[in-house]
Amino acid sequence: MRFLLDAEQTEFVRTLDRLLTAADTPATVRAWSAGDHTPGRALWERLAAAGVFALAVPEEYDGLGPLPVELAAAFVELGRHAAPGPLAETVAVCALLRGAGDRGAAKEWLPRIASGEAVVSLAPAGSYALDADIADAVFHVRSDGPAAAVGLAVADGHGPVRASLDPARRLARPVGGEVFVAGAAARDAMRAAADWAAFATAAQALGVGLALVERTVAYAKERTQFGTAIGGFQAVKHRLADALVGLEFARPLLYGAAVALSPAGGPVDAGREIAAAKVACGEAAYAAARTALQLHGAIGYTAEYDLSLWIGKARALRTAWGTPSSCRARVVSR
Amino acid sequence: MRFLLDAEQTEFVRTLDRLLTAADTPATVRAWSAGDHTPGRALWERLAAAGVFALAVPEEYDGLGPLPVELAAAFVELGRHAAPGPLAETVAVCALLRGAGDRGAAKEWLPRIASGEAVVSLAPAGSYALDADIADAVFHVRSDGPAAAVGLAVADGHGPVRASLDPARRLARPVGGEVFVAGAAARDAMRAAADWAAFATAAQALGVGLALVERTVAYAKERTQFGTAIGGFQAVKHRLADALVGLEFARPLLYGAAVALSPAGGPVDAGREIAAAKVACGEAAYAAARTALQLHGAIGYTAEYDLSLWIGKARALRTAWGTPSSCRARVVSR
Amino acid sequence: MDLDFTPGEDAFRAEARAWLAAHVPSTPLPSLETAEGFAAHRAWERELAGARWSVVSWPEEYGGRGASILRWLVFEEEYYAADAPGRVSQNGINLLAPTLFEHGTDEQRARVLPAMASGATIWAQAWSEPDAGSDLAALRSTATRADGGWLLNGQKTWSSRAAFADRAFGLFRSDPAADRPHRGLTYLMFALDAPGVTVRPIGRLDGKPAFAELFLDDVFVPDEDVIGAPGQGWRVAMSTAGNERGLTLRSPGRFLAAADRLTALWQERADPHDTALRDRVADAVIGARAYQLFTFANASRLAEGEDLGAESSLNKVFWSELDIRLHETALDLLGADCELADGADGWAEGYVFSLGGPIYAGTNEIQRDIIAERLLGLPKGRR
């Protein structure tokens, strides 16, 4: 047993960190939120070139994966930088196409996902898809047509775009499209896709939480009130310590889920491990957001200060692809 | 509207405080826990002489009541001093006898309860009675005999005495006894009695919580670590502040329940008000106990230090006569 | 000890309820953090004032009804129960007016209060500065003596409503040589469209311009707009903190109405077996009731001439945390769709608003310090 990232994985994380720092991700996020996706698409291509999406695509479709440990590490970094776009959904679509048993659809989409050429999204049953308005393909389960038409489809349209508490998240219901896999195969593929989405979302949430603590620590060292840095106040120190405890004990659950998703994951119930990771990462990130906001005070409450990018995301990711309640139910399901 | 204790009520509280302080209540509690009830019975008689039990007894049976506001005030003080014995149960038995419609039983017991001559207890359906081993009468609902024998009875025995997390609480199941009120009248009287027990328990719990904060504040001012009084540490200050917030917002719920129980209480659902008070007082007292223990450190964790008398009681009263869960259910029941 | 209302109070409640039922807009006004919504809310203030409901506790001469605190609480309960619009005038009514009643001149009261009551003048507060948030003694904006008045210079921030408001009030350093940082401050009122004032709106978390930065460059304020004596601003500002301001900042009616709406949402949406949500809904109901009864107790004390003092810090911590928990529960009741910012019934906007509660009007950290030091008598920290 060696339950640690290896040197290559650590270096990959550093590469992504540098890439996302150099890309001025906060500005990219703000443009994305305002409906200007050009810098975001450019970032998307750089992430693809770094191999991020290929981690979810099998080798036969020009990918490297699926490599869940590397995906977890990458998505923590994407969360740390608040990267925009249907990131977890992309991982989920890859799982969907791997599992749906339709080689044609897999061949059509997976190589283009790996290369960053196609941006795809996915809606949970009956719900909203992230960035449906700009995705090249939005996968969903149709349940609106005649029985024969129920199954997986690429939507041919979407409902109105709605705003999220995370301004970078734009949500719309996919509609229509031709069913390409129906019945039990569709259901099973969708279930696996949702698990991978929850897994990637957990990783993003953990990264969001880590960024919130990092930024708040930096702020608390600089901001003075009553003649002293607020980071010296014990109430401030203890809140940040608690936020860190939450995150550092969510992290191993995330990687435990990654190992369970690996081919050599053994007899562990991966769904249960993912649910545990999702609730722990989501709650720890949300707690970090509450702490970050409170310790920043008014400046943290403003949209123009970058902290807001992470605060809104922590709230949204907490319930995306599995509410805390549904995850807890799964953890103790028999 | 004047939602405050009046001068006479405040003076009554002061009298009780003085009486309980002079009685060295901690020593009395320790004796009671060890099975020596002599000082406890003496204290009981002094409380009766001060009019505490008469507050629950109607005038026609030599009492002054029922006076729920005065009862609440008195029971807060009994909790503050960790007084031992079936206190809430006594109030409940009075309600039982007021409501059961059996003038004979009322006449037999209520005057002796008011005078302190009789110590009585009461068991919730199918559960344990506090101090059944020393009470002069233990009331309970028999459900073990033939249908005709189901109803309110004074037990003619009890099961083994069991220890509580509060060493001053000794619990035993009452058994047998002749039924004196049966059917719906018994059920209704028992329900009213349980409400009054929950109400008195809430008041006791509030007093327990207030004592825990008082004692911990005094300790934190004196105890030094790292060259300074621990009460100067912000983490200590904030934990105590939170404990106080919990208690000070439980207090008005207790008196709200008292007003609802008063003859002029109006159309308010007293049961719901009591449930709200019970959960708020119980949780606030328990939170105060956790804080008190943590801030005292090891000394607070010892049985020989008096703080333990309140710590155990806070835990026991939290669930006695209504768990937090059952109380919350009642608050939002339709 | 009782919770009884007099027949007069009951009649007052009935009158308020009837008027509100007849006049509250049937569809919600646009958000008051937009230009359009601000105008609509200002019009609503005028309508309230026309029927003398805008400032019920003020003397009749200024547009009020001379209502007791208890009647004010009754009015607030009815107001929120009727789901009436948010009060765009609240900064003036809650923060400036009590100060004017205590420290203003008759001339100031006659000039300022009726226009405040009618919504003709909407007030913003100008307390904080970039380096003086919780620590007001660190204020650096200045008031310099000029002919017939003062010249204001510096920067204020977190000025709620200032994006659209008419006038502002705040503290300025008039004597930089004063021996202690709390001294040498002066309490002034000024127009937001005066020469030298630049208002830069700031978006809160959801992007709405709920507050603004104010840049002040030789802004002239005539002597008539100084409240109290020059140099005494700190004392003037603090002297009303212990009166009913602590009580009126967030009225119980607001939380009672929110808990009712939450209960309705739960009954409509939730599996009744879902005790996790049931317990949280119950806690919101219990919390709102506790806050109402706590306020009744404090109103009783105020009616007997007592001051609230540091107890208003208990209040602040309690309602601000109750408000967040209540809204978090609502979002969790909405399930997976709860991230929608434009979700049904305004729960998402209410949630964002609630997050500011533990920050403004003295952070909860400051409030806990005050509780520990003034109510529990623990040693002062390094603060």
Next chain:
Amino acid sequence: MDLDFTPGEDAFRAEARAWLAAHVPSTPLPSLETAEGFAAHRAWERELAGARWSVVSWPEEYGGRGASILRWLVFEEEYYAADAPGRVSQNGINLLAPTLFEHGTDEQRARVLPAMASGATIWAQAWSEPDAGSDLAALRSTATRADGGWLLNGQKTWSSRAAFADRAFGLFRSDPAADRPHRGLTYLMFALDAPGVTVRPIGRLDGKPAFAELFLDDVFVPDEDVIGAPGQGWRVAMSTAGNERGLTLRSPGRFLAAADRLTALWQERADPHDTALRDRVADAVIGARAYQLFTFANASRLAEGEDLGAESSLNKVFWSELDIRLHETALDLLGADCELADGADGWAEGYVFSLGGPIYAGTNEIQRDIIAERLLGLPKGRR
């Protein structure tokens, strides 16, 4: 990154499981905080040692199996899953032995460790004093130079197990003139039945004598019972704090087994619809799993020669709070009868035990200070 066990580790697990299945007493031993229970637990230690299960991670020469940290974790999982008795030797094994391995002499190791492994000598720690709890630098008990050794004087307190144990170890002030309070301390071992030692048992919350006060009056300690150099006691005591001690203080097996028992209690007692309890049970299961995986990660780091350092403070805060929440959940599952101190399955005693977690081995307040200062780099406070 993997969570795989080698065939050798699997075989080790199977061997441990089989032995435990055959030897763990079918009825629980009496509480080890009683004289009778202490003796029974000591006998159990002898039985463990006889099969070389008492100190699996130690070298074989001292009674161990030279097991890796991972095998130790495997053993602990099996040990708690088998509901085997509490370890009355744990103070010696967890606190004294690592110090002896690092700072003891060969003679000390040969003399002390085998008797510790067999349960022949049970050790109590003697760290705290009445005025030196979290603040060990304030220690006042003295060690004065004597012919061939030292004379101990003073008072120690909160000495776990000392009511029935054989020997104790602790720090004593040997140079009162040292320039800093952390210097001039010496680490010594002494017999609890030595002349001049008075042991006064102290009852914990449930009255059981889980610890004791030690009064020391000219207690002679020979030089052979000094660990490390005189005056270097602080450094000796602290140097092992960053090694696996942080990891071994509370093994994950303990919480995994407790979470399993809690889940069984929930399945047996609770309405499956009662999501409030379900969520809390799930959080205990998640917490135990998180603690296990966190420990695997730390074991991997230790295996590569890294130190844990301040990360053990994360550990302490996490397990101590998990333990309390887990036991509170169990009590709430038991419903109205949960106040029974002698309740089924030992949940009440476990709850009382858990309450001490955030207090001993460095209060959680101290741990949070350490996390903030050493892991997050925030400024030092006045501590």
